[in-house]
């Protein structure tokens with residue numbers, strides 16, 4: 001379980017551009033469930049993931065993952081427990097390294113190692129098996145540099161890499177937003193399969209209400225750093241969600 005306790009975060013403190021985004025924010029994310037976070041541009045979705053992942057630090061509050069207080073852990077330290085797939089297909093992978101090298105790196109995330117020594121026959125066979133599951137023919141491209149892959153292939157690889165050492169928490173930051181609808185569908189289905197197969201606790205940011213309902217167990221809507229809706233995905237339809245979204249945001253304006 002992820003517990004966020006009394007979290008505060010502001011940007012540009014003590015300047016005319018000061019933005020108090022989170023002010024005593026609290027949330028609990030259940031284990032082995034997928035929670036979708038939705039909300040308008042600028043409501044704080046990515047900042048929340050950045051705070052959890054450790055790419056930015058909290059001003060106040062605590063982040064507790066499976067009973068461990070990770071608030072003061074550096075991003076690299078948190079990477080041992082947290083997998084992340086970004087919106088931008090170039091992030092989360094090393095484009096100038098091959099698929100094989102990227103997978104070997106993901107395999108040893110958070111440990112000291114020598115890359116060449118990692119690439120052993122039994123590991124290669126294991127990586128090939130994982131890639132085969134994607135049905136994208138990537139198992140036959142092990143020696144291809146990641147920069148030559150399509151966006152969909154990169155996001156799928158990124159997903160497999162993030163889940164290679166089963167993370168305590170998987171953060172998906174609009175990871176299909178840059179993909180065409182067909183590829184996005186394939187990657188979302190693969191995401192669901194992986195999450196369910198390994199019972200991975202997941203937080204998924206999405207602007208797509210249909211995906212949020214279809215692929216998550218719970219939906220949280222944020223506005224200006226506050227939770228304005230918290231509902232089971234099975235208890236809401238896409239149209240209702242769109243209506244609430246519009247209504248809440250109009251009344252908040």
Ligand SMILES: Nc1ncnc2c1ncn2[C@@H]1O[C@H](COP(=O)(O)OP(=O)(O)OP(=O)(O)O)[C@@H](O)[C@H]1O
Pocket residue numbers: 011012019021039040041042043044045046047048
């Ligand atoms: N490093 C930063 N410095 C200053 N302001 C920032 C910083 N990071 C985020 N913000 C501001 O915090 C607010 C929330 O941004 P955030 O990226 O979390 O929103 P979001 O909900 O993910 O939006 P989107 O749906 O557009 O991706 C925005 O007003 C943004 O400009």
